[in-house]
Structure formats: structure tokens, C-alpha cells
Amino acid sequence: MQYIADILMGLGALGAMIYCLVLGRRLKRFNQLENGMGGAIAVLSAQVDDMTKALNRAQATAATSADQLKALTERAEQSAQRLELMIAALHEAPESEGEARRYRVLRRRHRHGDLEAAE
Structure with missing residues (x-):
């Protein structure tokens, strides 16, 4: 036994x-790094590093663009306020002799014969 x-x-x-x-x-x-799973893992690891760097660059660019957009938006709001004040002042302007002013737009057309030749 x-x-x-x-x-x-x-x-x-x-x-x-x-x-x-x-x-x-x-x-x-x-x-094996050449043709085995280790090689695939090494390649994927390198790709992840590259993508992380690209993501960081994209985030930095987006932050810069957001700051620029915010500044432009604030500037546009200030301009809109100024325009509103100008329009309000225009409505409050006194009219001459009770009649509404009529503005005329004149367009001047250039004729080809009126142009002088440069020597």
C-alpha cells in the first residue's frame, strides 16, 4: 500500500x-514584445500616452478659446448697451417744428469716362 x-x-x-x-x-x-500579447500591450500603452497628451492640448486650447469667447461676449454686451442708449437718446431728441425728419440717402454712381488715367 x-x-x-x-x-x-x-x-x-x-x-x-x-x-x-x-x-x-x-x-x-x-x-514576447515582437509578436506576442506583450507587443500589443506596449503599442496600446504608447497610444494611450499619445492620446493623453492630445487630450491635454485640446483642453488647454478649449480653455483659451472659452476665455476669448467670454471676453468677446462681454464686449458685445457693452456695445449693445451703448447702442440701446444711443437709440433711446435718438428717440428723445426734439423734432424741428413738429415734423418728423426725413433722411435721404443719395447714391453717386461713377461713370467710366469720369475716371482719370494715372500716368
């Missing part, structure tokens, strides 16, 4: 050894 237990124990150890050898070979192939 002791011999049978020793033989089974040896066979179990031999099976564990073969299993470890197979796993070791698979792990070597998995970690």
Missing part, C-alpha cells in the same frame, strides 16, 4: 511538472 501511494505521489508530481512547463512556455510567448 505504501508503494502504491509513493507511485501515485510521483505521478502527481510528474503531472504538476509537465503542467508548469506548458504554462511557462505559454507565458514566454505571451510576453
Whole structure:
């Protein structure tokens, strides 16, 4: 009975050894940088770094654009307020002799014959 237990124990150890050898070979192939999974992981890691840098640049650009847009919006609001004041002042201006003023727009057309030639 002791011999049978020793033989089974040896066979179990031999099976564990073969299993470890197979796993070791698979792990070597998995970690190869040229054509294994390790290479794919290295490429993906480099791409993630590049994308992180691009994202940081895009965020900086967006922040700058937001600041510029905010400044332009404030400037536009100030101009709109000034225009409203000008329009209000125009409505309050006294009219001459009770009649509404009529503004005329004159357009002057240039004739080709009126142009002087440069010498």
C-alpha cells in the first residue's frame, strides 16, 4: 500500500511538472514584445500616452478659446448697451417744428469716362 501511494505521489508530481512547463512556455510567448500579447500591450500603452497628451492640448486650447469667447461676449454686451442708449437718446431728441425728419440717402454712381488715367 505504501508503494502504491509513493507511485501515485510521483505521478502527481510528474503531472504538476509537465503542467508548469506548458504554462511557462505559454507565458514566454505571451510576453514576447515582437509578436506576442506583450507587443500589443506596449503599442496600446504608447497610444494611450499619445492620446493623453492630445487630450491635454485640446483642453488647454478649449480653455483659451472659452476665455476669448467670454471676453468677446462681454464686449458685445457693452456695445449693445451703448447702442440701446444711443437709440433711446435718438428717440428723445426734439423734432424741428413738429415734423418728423426725413433722411435721404443719395447714391453717386461713377461713370467710366469720369475716371482719370494715372500716368
